[in-house]
Structure formats: C-alpha cells, structure tokens
Amino acid sequence: MKIRELDKPAHTWCQHCTIGVGCGIYNTRPESCRVYECIWLQTQRMDKPIAFELRPDKSRVVIGTTNHGEEIVLYVSPDRPDAWKRGGFEKLVAELLSKGKTVWVSCEDKLQKL
Ligand code: SF4
Incomplete structure (x- = not known):
C-alpha cells in the first residue's frame, strides 16, 4: 500500500519492513500504518x-x-x-x-x- 508519511509508493516494499519478520519501527510507525x-x-x-x-x-x-x-x-x-x-x-x-x-x-x- 502507498504510505503517505513515508513517501512510499504502492507495490514497493517499505524501507522499514524486514521481510519475514515485520516492521522495524513498529512502536513509532506512521499514523497510516496504525489506523489501517x-x-x-x-x-x-x-x-x-x-x-x-x-x-x-x-x-x-x-x-x-x-x-x-x-x-x-x-x-x-x-x-x-x-x-x-x-x-x-x-x-x-x-x-x-x-x-x-x-x-x-x-x-x-x-x-x-x-
Ligand atoms: S507498518 Fe512498518 S513496515 Fe509496514 S509500511 Fe508501516 S512503517 Fe513500513
């Protein structure tokens, strides 16, 4: 998904995602990630x-x-x-x-x- 706060376009991996593990900034992840x-x-x-x-x-x-x-x-x-x-x-x-x-x-x- 597109993440506005991170300027992450859709269909790309997030720079904070460790594949197979999860979010590397889970406690400080952007609002879009928190509410979706x-x-x-x-x-x-x-x-x-x-x-x-x-x-x-x-x-x-x-x-x-x-x-x-x-x-x-x-x-x-x-x-x-x-x-x-x-x-x-x-x-x-x-x-x-x-x-x-x-x-x-x-x-x-x-x-x-x-
Ligand atoms: S939850 Fe974490 S890894 Fe997933 S899009 Fe948000 S910041 Fe990136």
Whole structure:
C-alpha cells in the first residue's frame, strides 16, 4: 500500500519492513500504518471471519475498500498477478457480487472490474 508519511509508493516494499519478520519501527510507525485495517483483519472479529488462507501474507492479496467503503478492491501483489484467482477468492468474490458489491482487482497500475 502507498504510505503517505513515508513517501512510499504502492507495490514497493517499505524501507522499514524486514521481510519475514515485520516492521522495524513498529512502536513509532506512521499514523497510516496504525489506523489501517484490511477487510481480512476486520472480519476476524466478526461471526463469519474471512478464511485464514486469504490472510494477505498467505494469499498475496490485500482486501480493501474504495469509494468510502462502498466498493471492494483486491490489491494483488505484482509478483503473483493471478493470486486473486486462487484459494477461496472465487467463493468470496461470488459472495460479494451476490450482495451487490462492486469488486475491483488492482495490480500495479491496472484496475479491473469483476
Ligand atoms: S507498518 Fe512498518 S513496515 Fe509496514 S509500511 Fe508501516 S512503517 Fe513500513
């Protein structure tokens, strides 16, 4: 994700991230990092949490929103552009579409409506 305070563009590793370990400045991380919760994380507190296999570090897809939460965006890792077609995403996308949600796939600079 883009991090405004760090001038970090989207689709790049953060300079403070130690891959496989975590944030190197966790206690002083910017506000954007403190407040952001992807949809996967938000649902873990709910009755029907999204499956563990779809956790972003496992699936390579961050499930977010746009348009003030009205639309769903699957932010896909550029090194796995088809990650959103794997695992339980087909079921999840079908469920979202059946509820009338608009679902997008974002990979690098490309945006695709499903
Ligand atoms: S949480 Fe830490 S590693 Fe992740 S983007 Fe923020 S500063 Fe970088």
